[in-house]
Amino acid sequence: MVTFLDKEVVVATLLGLFTIFLLINSQRKANQALRVNLFFKVTIALVILAPFIAMYYQKSKALENINYFKTKAPLKCEIENKGNYLVSKASGWSTYKEYYFIKESLLIRADSCETEQ
Numbered sequence: 001m002v003t004f005l006d007k008e009v010v011v012a013t014l015l016g017l018f019t020i021f022l023l024i025n026s027q028r029k030a031n032q033a034l035r036v037n038l039f040f041k042v043t044i045a046l047v048i049l050a051p052f053i054a055m056y057y058q059k060s061k062a063l064e065n066i067n068y069f070k071t072k073a074p075l076k077c078e079i080e081n082k083g084n085y086l087v088s089k090a091s092g093w094s095t096y097k098e099y100y101f102i103k104e105s106l107l108i109r110a111d112s113c114e115t116e117q
Contacts, residue, residue, distance in 0.1 A: 016047040062099040062110035069095065069110075077101065077113040087113060 020043055065075055074088035085108065087093045087101045096102035099110050 010051070013047060013051050016050075017044065020044050020047060058111045059099070065110040065113045065115075066095055066099070068115055069093075069101065073115075075101075075113040075115060077108045079108060079112065 020040060069075055069087065069089070074086045074091070077085045077087050079085065085106070087103075087108065091103070093101050093103045095110075096107060101108045101110060101113070
């Protein structure tokens with residue numbers, strides 16, 4: 001599952017937590033009402049949960065694409081700065097580990113693919 005935790009998500013989560021920490025400390029000094037503290041606690045919970053929700057979505061999409069690959073037509077996969085690839089068993093692609101497609105030395109994450117329609 002950690003396979004789908006992108007560097008950008010980790011950085012955004014850490015920056016969000018740091019920002020919330022600063023806001024909470026500034027609110028303590030200002031001695032704000034209980035409502036504000038509850039808002040920040042809920043916000044912290046959402047910031048912490050956001051990467052895990054994103055990972056769940058990406059993992060579900062990858063598993064869906066792997067199952068589609070095993071049973072049906074080709075998938076169109078996009079690799080940033082490298083172009084698009086048509087992934088199918090007929091063209092020599094296979095699955096690698098749980099969440100990847102591989103052909104020769106090219107490895108593509110399954111969640112970066114869309115069904116070809």
